[in-house]
Amino acid sequence: MNEAHQEELTSFEEQHKVVQKNIPYYDLKWKSVENPATKDTWNWLAFFFSTFWLAYRKMYKPFFIISGIQLLWAIPFYFTDLTAWLDLPFYGIISIIVGSFGNRWYFNHTNHVLKQARALPETVQDSYIQTKGGTHVGIMLGLHTLLFALFFALDFGLSFIPTETNIKDVVRISEEADTLEVYMDNPKWNYIKQEGRHHVVEFTGYDYTEKEDVRIVLYVYFDKYMYEWNQVYINGKKLNEEDSIDYELYIEDSSW
Structure with missing residues (x-):
């Protein structure tokens, strides 16, 4: 999730084109550390909403990685007697990870979008940034509808195994x-x-x-x-x- 190097960092003014919403917040967070590509700052929204925040900010790679981990976590409960209380520390750890690393992930995500845009003809760069950057409630809801459907399918399939x-x-x-x-x-x-x-x-x-x-x-x-x-x-x-x-x-x- 962090492949950007210091020499590849762009100015915050360029990244504003990708962030689009709540720019002052990310400006404040990224300027509070020496190198936001490698240093972490806390994000309460990412902590409380985790995968929702990732999908909302169009960070699909970490969204699918964390969603995949959550799906895998559910599997052992169908094969051995594990208390449901284990979900609390598991999802708590997920929230802490996203809350801690979210701003750094997002900084590198904006760098990646800008880098991809520069590889395109100049006439379409702004359109690409507008499409790949910003936020999207519909995508957030759509991805979580898919995620909940996968959880339901997993539960339906595994519950019929005679363990x-x-x-x-x-x-x-x-x-x-x-x-x-x-x-x-x-x-x-x-x-x-x-x-x-x-x-x-x-x-x-x-x-x-x-x-x-x-x-x-x-x-x-x-x-x-x-x-x-x-x-x-x-x-x-x-x-x-x-x-x-x-x-x-x-x-x-x-x-x-």
């Missing part, structure tokens, strides 16, 4: 699972094995209101994306069929 994580998620995304996790201390979901058409998934937890250890065995039919309760154990003792149904209805009613 242990995806199989457990058939149960874990249900309202009953939410209720069980709220009612229990140390709730855990374990994949046990496959038996014919169904997979055996087990939930364990401690019911702090009733002072009971709870273990529930569920059958997951991944091809139909559905599950059913099979057995309920309270303090290691298996409940009879009637009591198991009553317990399931109790959790189901509490979920509503």
